Amino acid sequence: MAKQARRPGRGTGKPTPVRRNKAAPAERFPPPKPPRKTARTEQKVVFDAPSAESDExxxxxxxxxxxxxxxxxxxxxxxxxxxxxxxxxxxxxxxxxxxxxxxxxxxxxxxxxxxxxxxxxxxxEVPVVVAAADSHLMAVDELTATDLEGEVLIPLTDDVLGPLDLPGTRPATFAPLPTDEAIATAASGVGILIVPMSLARMHHRKDADHRRLVDGPLSxxxxxxxxxxxxxxxxxxxxxxxxxxxxxxx
CATH class of the missing domain: 3.40.190.10 (Periplasmic binding protein-like II)
Structure with missing residues (x-):
């Protein structure tokens, strides 16, 4: 009677070797997939981006x-x-x-x-007195309030100094004028006005001049x-x- 073929490892007392698949760990534990970009994620990236407002x-x-x-x-x-x-x-x-x-x-x-x-x-800014170029007030380098006694003070529609403490002056009998018109009026010898130096220079005329008022209000x-x-x-x-x-x- 023919002998039946035995399978390896059976009846021999020797354990059957286990074949190991080297790729098994990689197949069993695949690398994690990158997270999907959702609409919320994309919106956050845009929000956190540097603003380009400064270049507008x-x-x-x-x-x-x-x-x-x-x-x-x-x-x-x-x-x-x-x-x-x-x-x-x-x-x-x-x-x-x-x-x-x-x-x-x-x-x-x-x-x-x-x-x-x-x-x-x-x-x-220091205040100055504006008067006609040939006025006696222009004979000195600086003026004080007492030097203006008896002078007609021209009122201004665009006054920036406010009320002035000049008790010896007389108010003009006409309505207030803009600074440029007031300087033209003063140039004719009708009166004087007091403005910051920059305004006197801005509206400079050959027939008018100005001198610093040392005790006048600053602007x-x-x-x-x-x-x-x-x-x-x-x-x-x-x-x-x-x-x-x-x-x-x-």
Missing amino acids: PRTFRLGVVPGATPGKWIDAWKQRMPRVPLELVPIEVAGQRTAIDDLDAALVRLPLTDSSLHIIPLYD TVALVWPRDRTTPDVDTFVGIVRGRTANSSR
């Missing part, structure tokens, strides 16, 4: 009252912010508070009290802007006015 075309609008001189600051702005044009907007002292609401910042004349504004006083020019609109452009202009360089810390 814009203009810095600076209000300026008559007599203010921002020339050196404008030159510095052009060098530091060549891509942002600076627009000068003339404003009147009487309406300066209302005008600020439509501007980035403004150079105004104090007093101006408003808790919603940042106010930085910049410099004081303070200030930089102002709304507290709730302190933008990077405003901060840059404030730094220029305060003398900060482009690399200085704030």
